[in-house]
Amino acid sequence: MSTGPGTGTRLNHLLDNDGSEGVMSKKFVITPGGRRAADVVHQVAPDSVVHVADGRMRHVTRAGEMLRDVGPVPPHEPGVPLMPANVMQPPEQLPDFGTGWITFANFQSGTPLKSFLTTWVVPGAPQTQNGQLLYLFNGLQNSSMILQPVLQWGDNGIFGGDHWCVASWYADGQDGAASYTAPVTVQVGDTLVGRMTRVTGTSGLPLGAVWTCEFVGIAGRAS
Secondary structure, eight states: OEEEEEEEEEOTTTSSBOSSTTOBOSOEEEETTEEEEGGGEEEOOTTOEEEEETTEEEEEOTTSOEEEEEEEOOOOOSSSOSTTGGGOBOGGGTTSSOBEEEEEEEOOOSSOOSEEEEEEEOOOOOSSOSSEEEEEEOOEEOSSEEEEEEEEEEEOSSSEEEEEEEEEEEEESSSOOEEEOOOEEOOTTOEEEEEEEEEOSOTTOTTOOEEEEEETTSSOOBO
């Protein structure tokens, strides 16, 4: 289980160009779980559930009926979580702080968690604008996936810009599928409470226990 209170990257040459001069690839998105093709990154509809099984991520109703097949979730051997090593680049390779999880703290829980909650205040805007993308979050992580309420500055290729906004994410760490809730703009100085809660005995939901992820008091909770 991990918390990543700070991560960031630069968008220059990351969203559309495959690295070959004059050759444009399909569109890419910089998610909190790393860069991936836009066709496997989808917004979660209200009151739907993100369900991962049989190597696929799907959006389903609370009764278990499929709404959308988001895409593959590549297999990963249990053990050390993929993140943050999958998105790290040494600072000496870039003329700034580097990219990936620039600063973070984590812990391994010895018993199953029931909830995880973090409170923080929306900071001031960056003093300079240079195409940076910033993600601030707490999160729960297994060996390959991360569930996280995320505060964002910058454009990730789907939403965002020169302002702060929040959304919940469930992302794979191997370029696979990712899901997010509708972004909501927040203001400098706002107090945010990012909360993930394990819910059991959910009436009408045949998928067993689920985790909810939300900013308390802000619309857009995901399960």
